[in-house]
Amino acid sequence: MAHQRVFWHRELPPFDGEVVAEHFIDAQSDRVPGGLAHRDELWAQCHETLMAHAKARLDQEIGRLGGDYAHVLDESIDSHYGPVTDTAWLQGRFTYVLLRQAGQRVEDRSSTEHLPASLLTRLEYQ
Numbered sequence: 001m002a003h004q005r006v007f008w009h010r011e012l013p014p015f016d017g018e019v020v021a022e023h024f025i026d027a028q029s030d031r032v033p034g035g036l037a038h039r040d041e042l043w044a045q046c047h048e049t050l051m052a053h054a055k056a057r058l059d060q061e062i063g064r065l066g067g068d069y070a071h072v073l074d075e076s077i078d079s080h081y082g083p084v085t086d087t088a089w090l091q092g093r094f095t096y097v098l099l100r101q102a103g104q105r106v107e108d109r110s111s112t113e114h115l116p117a118s119l120l121t122r123l124e125y126q
Contacts, residue, residue, distance in 0.1 A: 005062055005070065006055055006058045006059065006062075006069070007072065009072060011071075013069045013099055014101075017068065018099060018101070019098070019099055020067055021097075021098050022095065022097050023061065023065070023096060023098055024093055025054065025061060025094050025096070026091065026093050026094075027054040027091075028089055029048075029050035030045075030089065031082070031088065031089045032087060033086060033088075034086060042088065043090075046079075047077075050091075054075075054094050058094070066100070067099055071099060073095050073096060075093065075094045075095070076092065078090070079091075
């Protein structure tokens with residue numbers, strides 16, 4: 001089983017994590033027909049897909065930025081409605097801290113496939 005990489009709000013990441021930087025991502029839910037006002041089921045459906053998309057984006061960013069974990073600190077979710085298409089969706093912004101396992105430098109990591117070649121070349125000369 002894969003270890004957990006995304007930690008939400010009060011969930012604590014492993015104690016061996018060193019903070020690399022703070023970032024944010026934006027994510028959208030799938031669009032649903034009609035508006036979200038007073039429609040709890042549609043809101044719940046949109047929220048579920050928004051969170052799934054946000055987790056997928058966080059996983060991508062952890063790999064892209066060379067981290068091991070992300071700890072989500074804050075989120076802001078807004079509802080949107082497209083009158084032309086008569087669809088509604090949720091838009092979220094998630095602020096997170098990227099963490100790396102303590103004592104590991106980027107070139108010490110078991111996999112550097114996610115890093116661009118230009119960065120790998122610069123790391124070889126350090």
